[in-house]
Amino acid sequence: AQASLNAGLGALRGDGEGLRGQIRIGAPDGCANFLLPQVCGHITKTYPDLDIQIVALPRVFNLTRREADMAIGVSQPTAGRLMVQKIADYRLHLAASTALWQIHKRPERLSDLKDLPTVGYVQDMIFDKELDYLEPLGLRRVQLASNSISVQMNLLRQGAGLGIVHDFALPFAPELRRILVDHLSLTRSFFLIRSTDDRHNRRLNQFAQVLVSGLRVEIQRLEALAEAPGGKF
Incomplete structure (x- = not known):
């Protein structure tokens, strides 16, 4: 079941070579419970020197105060010095x-x-x-x-x-x-939200790339399972 996730993240191994240290992700409940465990679990297996903290809270994170290094949101913020990347629908x-x-x-x-x-x-x-x-x-x-x-x-x-x-x-x-x-x-969307102060942070840029790729693959995989025969009345 993890073959597609493995392939998607494995393709980025070279780009994320050397990822280490601690990274904290803020995320809404659904994403934190049903997507991030698989994706982040695989990432840490690939990069054993990396520590990932998942903070699941039903609110908007304040990245300026460093409540998290990056956050996943369900809408694009309209204020603040932030970088926003659409992850997937x-x-x-x-x-x-x-x-x-x-x-x-x-x-x-x-x-x-x-x-x-x-x-x-x-x-x-x-x-x-x-x-x-x-x-x-x-x-x-x-x-x-x-x-x-x-x-x-x-x-x-x-x-x-x-x-x-x-x-x-x-x-x-x-x-x-x-x-x-x-x-x-x-249909809703997930967005990766980061502080513009981190625009040139190579480590966080590399991690964001791996994270977004993994989330896209995992959403597609799980939604396909939900569409399988017997998945609806």
């Missing part, structure tokens, strides 16, 4: 566990969603408008809410409701299936 769909249909009727159209319990973000803790998935659907009540996508997914796995889930996270939750994929499909 990713997709999200409604998902639920089969356990939910033991209690409720499975929806056939988006208008049926109002009769089902919903899992999502705590509304006043959404730190980026790109994470406000449910508002466009008119689903203003979230019966079970968390600021963590990992908690949301565990609620969904218990059959507590339905919610919006990253396609790249679905392979980690075999109890979940995408639903109404022909009615709702969301």
Whole structure:
């Protein structure tokens, strides 16, 4: 399963030769839990003198104060002395566990969603408008809410409701299936954000190149698994 990731990162080995020391990455919950472990784990195997810290916090990181060496965001910042590089698009769909249909009727159209319990973000803790998935659907009540996508997914796995889930996270939750994929499909993007003060920092430039390459490969790999037969109702 890791063959494509290995190939993608292996191609950059020469460019990152000598990567060492500590690098801290700030990232939103979904990316930190379901993408960075595989990518960073592989990077440290390739560069054993490199120490990577992953800080998973549901907020924007202040790079000027050195809360992190670089951050991954879901939107492009509009202020600050920052360098921004688009990493990749990713997709999200409604998902639920089969356990939910033991209690409720499975929806056939988006208008049926109002009769089902919903899992999502705590509304006043959404730190980026790109994470406000449910508002466009008119689903203003979230019966079970968390600021963590990992908690949301565990609620969904218990059959507590339905919610919006990253396609790249679905392979980690075999109890979940995408639903109404022909009615709702969301696309968002990840961006790598760095301080312009680091523009000529060769070590961070090399690491950023390896990181972005690995994330692109891993998003593609996991989304392909979510698309596989049996991945939706």
